[in-house]
Amino acid sequence: MDGMTTVVDADDPEPGVGIIAEGCAYPGGRSWYEPDADGRWVWRADLPWDAY
Numbered sequence: 001m002d003g004m005t006t007v008v009d010a011d012d013p014e015p016g017v018g019i020i021a022e023g024c025a026y027p028g029g030r031s032w033y034e035p036d037a038d039g040r041w042v043w044r045a046d047l048p049w050d051a052y
Contacts, residue, residue, distance in 0.1 A: 008041075018047060 008017050018030035025046040032045045 016044075 006017055006019050008015065016032060016034040018032045020028070021031040024031050026048045029046055029048045029051075031043055032047055033041050034044050036042050
């Protein structure tokens, strides 16, 4: 994900992960990734740190 790696729980019924990324639109925020229908993790949105 953006050249970074992170641990995810493949058994989570609501999979998704927010990681701090240099390319995030919000300074100090997170880029949110989720698996698509094929199981490939893709970027979904940039979030301010206090979102979610």
